[in-house]
Amino acid sequence: MFEDQHVELLPARTTMQTLNIIGVGGNGGAGGAGGFAAALSAAANVVLANQSAGAFSVAGDATAANVAATGDATSGDAAAEGGAGGAGGAGGAGITG
Numbered sequence: 001m002f003e004d005q006h007v008e009l010l011p012a013r014t015t016m017q018t019l020n021i022i023g024v025g026g027n028g029g030a031g032g033a034g035g036f037a038a039a040l041s042a043a044a045n046v047v048l049a050n051q052s053a054g055a056f057s058v059a060g061d062a063t064a065a066n067v068a069a070t071g072d073a074t075s076g077d078a079a080a081e082g083g084a085g086g087a088g089g090a091g092g093a094g095i096t097g
Contacts, residue, residue, distance in 0.1 A: 025092030035083025045073035 047070045055064035 021095055023095040025094035028091040029089030031088040032086025034085040037080035037082035039078035039080035041075040041078035043073040043075035045070050 047068055049068035051066045051068060053064035053066040055062035
């Protein structure tokens with residue numbers, strides 16, 4: 001070597017390495033809520049009665065009675081099912097080295 005030439009050397013603690021970056025993807029989004037459902041069951045018992053009772057007597061008291069009676073009204077079971085919830089979103093792809 002000549003006196004007017006200089007060489008730079010790296011310090012002994014410096015090394016050259018490759019760097020790999022690896023990461024996982026993000027979580028997928030939450031699914032949507034299911035649809036609303038409502039069920040209704042109703043029963044009605046309606047009687048339209050137009051009755052008359054007449055009473056007469058030749059010798060003594062006379063009594064007349066008029067009764068309109070109805071039976072029970074029962075409604076059946078009510079059932080409803082809401083819509084299905086939406087699917088969750090896909091997670092992120094991540095980074096591979």
